[in-house]
Amino acid sequence: MNITNKAEQLKGIRQYHIDLQEGDVGKYVLLPGDPARSDMVAKYLEDVKLVGHNREHRTFTGFYKGVRVSVTSTGMGCPSTAIAVEELINIGAECFIRIGSTAALRPEIHIGDLIISTGSMKNEGTSRFYVPDCFPAVPDFELTRTLIDTAERMQEELDYNYFYGINATDDAFYGETEEWIKKLADLNITNIEMESSAIFTICHLRGKRGAMISAASANLVTNEVVYGEKNVKLAEGWDKEIKVALEAIATFDKKMRG
Numbered sequence: 001m002n003i004t005n006k007a008e009q010l011k012g013i014r015q016y017h018i019d020l021q022e023g024d025v026g027k028y029v030l031l032p033g034d035p036a037r038s039d040m041v042a043k044y045l046e047d048v049k050l051v052g053h054n055r056e057h058r059t060f061t062g063f064y065k066g067v068r069v070s071v072t073s074t075g076m077g078c079p080s081t082a083i084a085v086e087e088l089i090n091i092g093a094e095c096f097i098r099i100g101s102t103a104a105l106r107p108e109i110h111i112g113d114l115i116i117s118t119g120s121m122k123n124e125g126t127s128r129f130y131v132p133d134c135f136p137a138v139p140d141f142e143l144t145r146t147l148i149d150t151a152e153r154m155q156e157e158l159d160y161n162y163f164y165g166i167n168a169t170d171d172a173f174y175g176e177t178e179e180w181i182k183k184l185a186d187l188n189i190t191n192i193e194m195e196s197s198a199i200f201t202i203c204h205l206r207g208k209r210g211a212m213i214s215a216a217s218a219n220l221v222t223n224e225v226v227y228g229e230k231n232v233k234l235a236e237g238w239d240k241e242i243k244v245a246l247e248a249i250a251t252f253d254k255k256m257r258g
Contacts, residue, residue, distance in 0.1 A: 114161070116211075126198045
């Protein structure tokens, strides 16, 4: 029996889902969920080009302070995010920062505040194809440390509050009951989102770096929510997290180059 090895089949060719090939992306890739947020990142890049848009994956590549940076949208949830990260790794990407929205679970966090992940509780099925349930999903320490330091440095300039802690990665947005949310809050989980545990797991296994910074879109323990309406503070939070992530990349790249 000749079993297909997907990783081998995709070597050296245009990737099936993201529709990109080697040379299309930089070492550093930002990962929003929403394709429209790729355009938000692109406006901060120099010599930027739209290099691909297939399915939910919209990719720009350009330069930020001389560092080649890409942004690829992942869509919602771990399955499509895992595909995007695997295929980006196949074509040369090495460092990933998820930039997204998240629901806060600590009462002091408000809409538009920034949250940096120090680990993910794996309440999803994708990572089970990669590692045992007991295997932790943690971001890269050095990249996360740089994100936190950058958030601290830019706080006064951009005027935001930022937090860090362990988040939950859930599979079912509408399956989260009041009892479930209380359980997570009682565990002192900082926030809930839907992608980071897959990113951290795959990056660890592939020897790459992954991290996450998100803007709070709601607080599920204080019932501060914006579902069904646009919110200026959330939009500002997205913009500020992009600025922090790009500055962190420039700082981290300089540090890695010595």
